[in-house]
Amino acid sequence: MNLLLFGALPYMALALFIAGTIYRYKTGFKYSSLSSQLLETDRLFSASLAFHIGIITIFLGHLIGFLAPSLFIPIGGSSLVIVETIGVMFGVLALIGMVLLFYRRVTNDRVKMVTNKMDIIIEILLMVQFIIGILIAIDMHWGSQWYLSNMVPYLHSIFSFQPDISGISVMKPLAQVHVVIAFLIIGLVPFTRLVHFLVAPFHYILRPFQVVRWYWNPKTINDANRQWQDVKRPKNN
Amino acid sequence: MNVRAQMSMVFHLDKCLGCHTCTVACKNIWTDRKGAEYMWWNNVETKPGTGYPTKWEDQEIYKGGWERTKSGKIKLRGAGKLKGLMNIFHNPNLPVIDDYYEPFTYKYLDLIEAPQTDEQPTARPISLITGKPIDIKMGPNWDDDLSGTPDFARKDVNLKNLTPAEQEAMFQLEQMAFYYLPRICNHCINPACVASCPSGAIYKRGEDGVVLIDQSVCRGWRMCITACPYKKAYYNWNTGKSEKCLLCYPRIESGQAPACMHSCVGRIRYLGTLLYDADKIEEVASSEEKDLIANQMDIYLDPNDPEVIKAAKANGIADSTIKAAQKSPIYKFVKEWKIALPLHAEFRTVPNLFYVPPLLPVMASVTQNNKSDGSELNPISKHWSDEWLYDTSIDEIFGTIEQARFPIKYMANLFSVGDTELMTEKLKKLMAIRIYRRYKTVGDISKEKSDRALAEVNLSEEDAEGLYRLTSLAKFDERFVIPAAHREQAIEMAESTADVKGSTGMGFREPPVRGL
Numbered sequence: 001m002n003l004l005l006f007g008a009l010p011y012m013a014l015a016l017f018i019a020g021t022i023y024r025y026k027t028g029f030k031y032s033s034l035s036s037q038l039l040e041t042d043r044l045f046s047a048s049l050a051f052h053i054g055i056i057t058i059f060l061g062h063l064i065g066f067l068a069p070s071l072f073i074p075i076g077g078s079s080l081v082i083v084e085t086i087g088v089m090f091g092v093l094a095l096i097g098m099v100l101l102f103y104r105r106v107t108n109d110r111v112k113m114v115t116n117k118m119d120i121i122i123e124i125l126l127m128v129q130f131i132i133g134i135l136i137a138i139d140m141h142w143g144s145q146w147y148l149s150n151m152v153p154y155l156h157s158i159f160s161f162q163p164d165i166s167g168i169s170v171m172k173p174l175a176q177v178h179v180v181i182a183f184l185i186i187g188l189v190p191f192t193r194l195v196h197f198l199v200a201p202f203h204y205i206l207r208p209f210q211v212v213r214w215y216w217n218p219k220t221i222n223d224a225n226r227q228w229q230d231v232k233r234p235k236n237n
Numbered sequence: 238m239n240v241r242a243q244m245s246m247v248f249h250l251d252k253c254l255g256c257h258t259c260t261v262a263c264k265n266i267w268t269d270r271k272g273a274e275y276m277w278w279n280n281v282e283t284k285p286g287t288g289y290p291t292k293w294e295d296q297e298i299y300k301g302g303w304e305r306t307k308s309g310k311i312k313l314r315g316a317g318k319l320k321g322l323m324n325i326f327h328n329p330n331l332p333v334i335d336d337y338y339e340p341f342t343y344k345y346l347d348l349i350e351a352p353q354t355d356e357q358p359t360a361r362p363i364s365l366i367t368g369k370p371i372d373i374k375m376g377p378n379w380d381d382d383l384s385g386t387p388d389f390a391r392k393d394v395n396l397k398n399l400t401p402a403e404q405e406a407m408f409q410l411e412q413m414a415f416y417y418l419p420r421i422c423n424h425c426i427n428p429a430c431v432a433s434c435p436s437g438a439i440y441k442r443g444e445d446g447v448v449l450i451d452q453s454v455c456r457g458w459r460m461c462i463t464a465c466p467y468k469k470a471y472y473n474w475n476t477g478k479s480e481k482c483l484l485c486y487p488r489i490e491s492g493q494a495p496a497c498m499h500s501c502v503g504r505i506r507y508l509g510t511l512l513y514d515a516d517k518i519e520e521v522a523s524s525e526e527k528d529l530i531a532n533q534m535d536i537y538l539d540p541n542d543p544e545v546i547k548a549a550k551a552n553g554i555a556d557s558t559i560k561a562a563q564k565s566p567i568y569k570f571v572k573e574w575k576i577a578l579p580l581h582a583e584f585r586t587v588p589n590l591f592y593v594p595p596l597l598p599v600m601a602s603v604t605q606n607n608k609s610d611g612s613e614l615n616p617i618s619k620h621w622s623d624e625w626l627y628d629t630s631i632d633e634i635f636g637t638i639e640q641a642r643f644p645i646k647y648m649a650n651l652f653s654v655g656d657t658e659l660m661t662e663k664l665k666k667l668m669a670i671r672i673y674r675r676y677k678t679v680g681d682i683s684k685e686k687s688d689r690a691l692a693e694v695n696l697s698e699e700d701a702e703g704l705y706r707l708t709s710l711a712k713f714d715e716r717f718v719i720p721a722a723h724r725e726q727a728i729e730m731a732e733s734t735a736d737v738k739g740s741t742g743m744g745f746r747e748p749p750v751r752g753l
């Protein structure tokens with residue numbers, strides 16, 4: 001059972017995630033934030049802001065712990081309390097945001113029209129995940145330490161294709177459920193609106209304001225003296 | 238000089254009859270779909286009025302367009318790199334559906350299926366979003382022909398610097414005047430929508446300057462909706478993608494006029510190519526307010542100038558495009574006769590849709606003012622006495638702006654960044670052409686008077702003939718001078734023919750359905 005949940009599920013989820021998002025990206029049209037702000041804006045404001053600020057901070061926290069555990073190791077004593085408290089605060093923020101978003105989705109007549117099954121499923125999963133996360137933080141103190149000693153090695157073992165589930169098997173059920181749901185969510189990403197965070201538009205910062213697309217480089221295509229082979233597609237096509 | 242070609246338009250407002258045929262043509266072809274019902278890529282507004290979406294011109298509300306900073310540069314008012322990314326989770330400047338209107342239809346089937354009773358059956362209105370019965374509060378054209386004036390026309394943003402007395406004069410019951418303002422996307426030279434798009438999905442076509450949204454790159458971050466000061470980018474709530482007027486590019490590529498223009502009953506619309514100097518875009522867009530229009534006029538190049546032709550060829554502009562630019566009706570209206578102006582140039586997007594302003598409301602006020610002459614329309618001959626209507630001491634006609642039914646200041650707020658002199662000049666030109674034609678056809682005006690009127694506005698007789706012809710007689714090919722799109726290249730433009738040999742069609746290879 002443990003092997004199935006902690007050994008097999010992660011690979012199924014990751015495979016689905018990678019194949020699914022690439023397939024969906026290739027077919028093009030279906031990547032969008034699917035914003036519902038045009039239909040309802042007032043309630044979205046606090047809900048969306050609270051949720052996204054919360055989730056992105058939490059997500060980054062987990063990610064940094066996983067990628068660069070050494071950053072967290074020296075943390076101890078009073079700073080540990082601070083880190084934990086901040087973590088819980090953002091977790092609660094995300095939870096409140098998600099609850100408000102969910103409530104908005106199921107009560108506003110207009111937003112209901114752009115809500116589908118997957119929205120409901122994923123938002124419920126996220127809410128459950130946040131609640132468990134917060135419970136873990138309260139029930140099993142100093143998560144930022146045992147996360148490093150038990151979880152990170154387990155996750156590393158998954159990603160280096162030598163699954164070693166000993167670390168996770170000894171964790172409390174609460175933490176185990178947290179991991180299972182996490183992989184469930186990852187596997188579901190390509191089937192939900194969550195794909196939108198994969199295309200977060202950071203490249204905007206670097207690009208020039210105006211975008212002009214040429215079908216062909218006009219200087220070369222209209223030059224009769226040029227050999228056909230010399231004509232190159234412009235990069236933007 | 239970096240010469241580029243631009244598809245541009247002139248709408249002759251003096252001829253617009255407000256029939257909305259253009260609007261319906263566009264709707265039938267492009268936006269008769271779920272999620273797009275509320276969009277009107279072409280719409281016709283009554284001025285004075287608040288327009289669609291309500292009060293779109295008020296950038297205090299919508300934060301569209303560019304603004305000039307103290308250092309003389311420009312920045313996006315409500316979007317941009319920092320602001321756009323900060324506001325991405327919730328865009329505080331996004332208009333919502335109620336600013337447009339909630340799209341609706343009627344339950345027509347109820348009319349047929351109602352049981353026989355003494356009362357007439359009714360078809361209740363239902364929302365096209367929720368499918369539930371609604372109480373209609375707004376439509377896309379709720380204030381047509383000044384209906385509901387206290388709620389709409391009185392709140393026109395362009396009345397901002399008119400004195401209460403001037404405003405009062407405009408809304409005297411028997412003196413009210415209005416005209417129509419048809420609007421489509423301006424396919425701007427410095428488009429705010431393009432600049433605001435975090436994904437880089439919106440682009441200007443290099444070949445003809447049409448501004449398009451790449452549907453497979455758009456991610457629904459909805460910044461273009463805020464950034465376009467004309468509110469001509471729309472968010473499709475069903476597909477989660479933004480959409481806008483595409484200048485009917487599939488039609489112009491095959492030599493047809495855009496649907497709204499082709500169908501125009503008043504024949505007010507003209508389409509043609511302008512050549513412009515892309516090196517000057519930033520300079521023009523960031524000029525001081527009073528120079529905006531003059532500088533914009535300078536960015537357009539003379540297509541008959543050998544230097545320009547040489548530079549255009551060096552830039553790879555096709556000969557057919559240069560030729561079209563030489564025959565362009567837009568060039569004539571905008572540069573040669575200088576009678577058309579852009580709408581709200583102060584938004585700094587350098588729009589490519591120009592308007593010949595309407596003359597009639599100004600004339601009508603003069604009729605009022607001169608009643609004391611005792612001169613009236615002769616009811617039998619339908620002939621106005623020469624003394625006042627055709628009095629060519631034009632100063633007198635335009636000198637009494639304070640009493641005009643349509644203050645020049647109001648018109649100037651729309652078309653000339655508040656410059657009343659520039660506005661007056663255009664109206665005088667329109668007047669001069671009328672005087673000239675009256676002299677020609679009816680003959681009750683002397684040649685000197687007509688010559689004097691033309692001289693005052695710097696038009697030659699030849700110009701006057703040309704203007705008259707293009708305004709009243711021009712056939713399809715004169716109104717729409719559309720260069721070949723070079724489709725033999727166009728196919729290769731879109732994709733490498735070798736890659737897709739044996740497959741059919743271009744564009745979408747999957748239906749545009751909403752993502753999960």
Ligand code: HEM
Pocket residue numbers: 033034035036037044048052055056059101102105123193194196197200201325326327457458
């Ligand atoms: C930098 C990354 C992200 C950006 C730029 C972003 C942006 C957005 C935007 C624009 C919306 C639409 C809001 C509207 O209705 O107008 C949205 C909705 C949503 N996002 Fe994100 N997001 C990001 C990351 C995430 C992450 C990491 C998650 C969860 C794992 C997430 C979950 C959601 C959900 C569930 C909704 C739907 C909310 C609702 O309307 O019920 N987002 N996001």
Ligand code: SF4
Pocket residue numbers: 421422423424425428429430431448464465466467468469470481586
């Ligand atoms: S009118 Fe608006 S949508 Fe059209 S090009 Fe200009 S900024 Fe973009």
Ligand code: SF4
Pocket residue numbers: 262263264267278279421422481482483484485495496497498
């Ligand atoms: S040019 Fe075409 S898409 Fe644009 S408003 Fe006219 S009919 Fe609509």
